[in-house]
Amino acid sequence: MTARASSRSPVGVAVTGLGATTPVGGTVEQTWSGLLAGRSGVRGLDAPWAAELAVRIAAPLAEEPALDRVQARTYDRVQQLALVAAREAWADAGAPDAEPERLAVVVGSGIGGVLTLLGQYDTMKEKGPARVGPHTVPMLMPNGPAAAVGLALGARAAVRAPVSACASGAEAIAMGLEMLRAGLADVVVAGGAEAAIHPLPIAGFAAMRALSKRSDDPTAASRPFDKGRDGFVLGEGAGMVVLERADHARAREARVHATLAGAGISADAHHVAAPEPTGAGAARAISAALRDGGLQPADVTHVNAHATATPLGDVAESRALHAALGPAVTHVAVTATKSLTGHLLGAAGAVEAIATVLALRDGIVHATRNLEDPDDEIDLDVVRIANRSVDGGAALSTSFGFGGHDVCLAFTKGQP
Amino acid sequence: MTDKEIQSSLAEILQDVAGVSPAEVIPGARFDDDLEVDSLTMVAVTTEAQDRFGVEIPDDAVVDLRTVADAVDFIRRARAAA
Numbered sequence: 001m002t003a004r005a006s007s008r009s010p011v012g013v014a015v016t017g018l019g020a021t022t023p024v025g026g027t028v029e030q031t032w033s034g035l036l037a038g039r040s041g042v043r044g045l046d047a048p049w050a051a052e053l054a055v056r057i058a059a060p061l062a063e064e065p066a067l068d069r070v071q072a073r074t075y076d077r078v079q080q081l082a083l084v085a086a087r088e089a090w091a092d093a094g095a096p097d098a099e100p101e102r103l104a105v106v107v108g109s110g111i112g113g114v115l116t117l118l119g120q121y122d123t124m125k126e127k128g129p130a131r132v133g134p135h136t137v138p139m140l141m142p143n144g145p146a147a148a149v150g151l152a153l154g155a156r157a158a159v160r161a162p163v164s165a166c167a168s169g170a171e172a173i174a175m176g177l178e179m180l181r182a183g184l185a186d187v188v189v190a191g192g193a194e195a196a197i198h199p200l201p202i203a204g205f206a207a208m209r210a211l212s213k214r215s216d217d218p219t220a221a222s223r224p225f226d227k228g229r230d231g232f233v234l235g236e237g238a239g240m241v242v243l244e245r246a247d248h249a250r251a252r253e254a255r256v257h258a259t260l261a262g263a264g265i266s267a268d269a270h271h272v273a274a275p276e277p278t279g280a281g282a283a284r285a286i287s288a289a290l291r292d293g294g295l296q297p298a299d300v301t302h303v304n305a306h307a308t309a310t311p312l313g314d315v316a317e318s319r320a321l322h323a324a325l326g327p328a329v330t331h332v333a334v335t336a337t338k339s340l341t342g343h344l345l346g347a348a349g350a351v352e353a354i355a356t357v358l359a360l361r362d363g364i365v366h367a368t369r370n371l372e373d374p375d376d377e378i379d380l381d382v383v384r385i386a387n388r389s390v391d392g393g394a395a396l397s398t399s400f401g402f403g404g405h406d407v408c409l410a411f412t413k414g415q416p
Numbered sequence: 417m418t419d420k421e422i423q424s425s426l427a428e429i430l431q432d433v434a435g436v437s438p439a440e441v442i443p444g445a446r447f448d449d450d451l452e453v454d455s456l457t458m459v460a461v462t463t464e465a466q467d468r469f470g471v472e473i474p475d476d477a478v479v480d481l482r483t484v485a486d487a488v489d490f491i492r493r494a495r496a497a498a
Binding site: 070073074131138 | 434
């Protein structure tokens with residue numbers, strides 16, 4: 001889609017359904033009201049398994065998923081979270097009467113069923129290989145969340161599962177947009193899910209020095225754009241959107257939350273984990289999203305930034321926004337949802353896309369928590385202390401992932 | 417162990433592993449169509465049953481266990497042979 005010409009695509013894509021389960025709330029509305037209230041989902045980890053870790057904080061779900069016994073046993077937690085969010089999104093869209101062959105699912109995850117992988121490895125070591133469960137493989141595979149949602153909705157156009165670390169959820173939405181424009185489906189359920197709060201991923205991210213070490217002050221630990229930021233807080237959750245061809249949505253008189261106007265994807269080819277310091281790769285994704293949506297920098301009123309609160313990443317993102325938006329960046333209200341939710345990895349892009357859609361729908365941007373002393377190297381108008389009104393226009397959501405993945409989604413207020 | 421006892425023990429396993437209500441576990445109930453126990457879940461059920469009843473249930477025998485009565489019958493005979 002980045003190679004597409006600058007004119008706006010003739011196929012409009014509406015966002016007709018939203019679903020989420022996050023550290024801030026068990027539903028979209030609970031999450032949104034929590035974000036607007038500045039409620040942090042970060043908690044101390046007091047379980048015995050966390051005692052030895054260098055980092056003893058995380059952002060677990062606000063509400064445990066409600067599933068039947070069989071789903072609880074045969075689906076990994078990441079699949080369960082995907083299902084919960086997809087069910088909500090589907091109901092929110094009014095359960096569209098799409099033909100199964102015209103309904104697609106695109107659900108990404110950063111890591112997949114890592115709790116199953118590690119749990120079954122423990123079982124094998126303790127009890128032997130004969131006790132490894134028969135559902136192990138379908139539970140651990142990274143396309144497991146997509147498969148679970150596809151089965152639940154009876155989607156037969158395609159079930160796809162992008163894996164691009166912390167950009168997975170956003171890339172899934174970008175792929176959904178591509179599929180609708182290409183005429184491969186009428187309705188796409190797209191999003192991301194992650195459930196990796198376990199000592200091994202925590203130890204791994206901590207070994208990279210990617211995590212905040214503020215274990216003694218959990219709700220203050222995630223501080224994007226603040227001088228005192230020292231890394232992200234690992235969270236879990238899922239976010240799903242229902243994307244629909246505008247003509248299909250109109251024909252069934254669907255309520256439309258916002259328009260998905262465009263998407264931009266690029267790659268850094270710089271380092272396997274570190275951001276490209278000038279933000280050039282990220283800037284190309286942002287510019288591509290604007291071009292794809294037929295938008296100008298001056299149209300942008302709001303950016304929901306990736307902003308994980310790592311020292312390098314936030315500066316690179318600020319540079320990328322300056323490079324892509326130019327002088328117009330000074331009129332943009334920027335916020336960092338991760339200051340409240342922690343970092344949901346493969347679900348982050350989807351949950352933040354939902355926050356972006358809701359900001360446009362309700363005309364309000366939630367404040368970034370813990371931004372007390374803005375970093376001098378970051379020259380952005382970040383909304384802090386109080387929420388801020390925004391009036392229409394276009395809003396962007398950026399997502400970047402280990403591996404050098406850059407994704408930007410562009411939404412506009414109202415109908416396509 | 418009577419057939420009734422084997423059946424009720426099996427019902428406990430099916431409830432635990434597959435979420436099947438014990439009331440549904442009657443001799444004529446088919447694992448796939450009636451109890452919605454798919455082949456993967458059947459592996460988990462037989463693994464648990466081997467431990468619980470102290471018998472061996474080879475994979476090629478599992479294919480022939482279509483109903484609850486088949487399973488009870490197999491377990492009774494395997495216990496008698498042990």
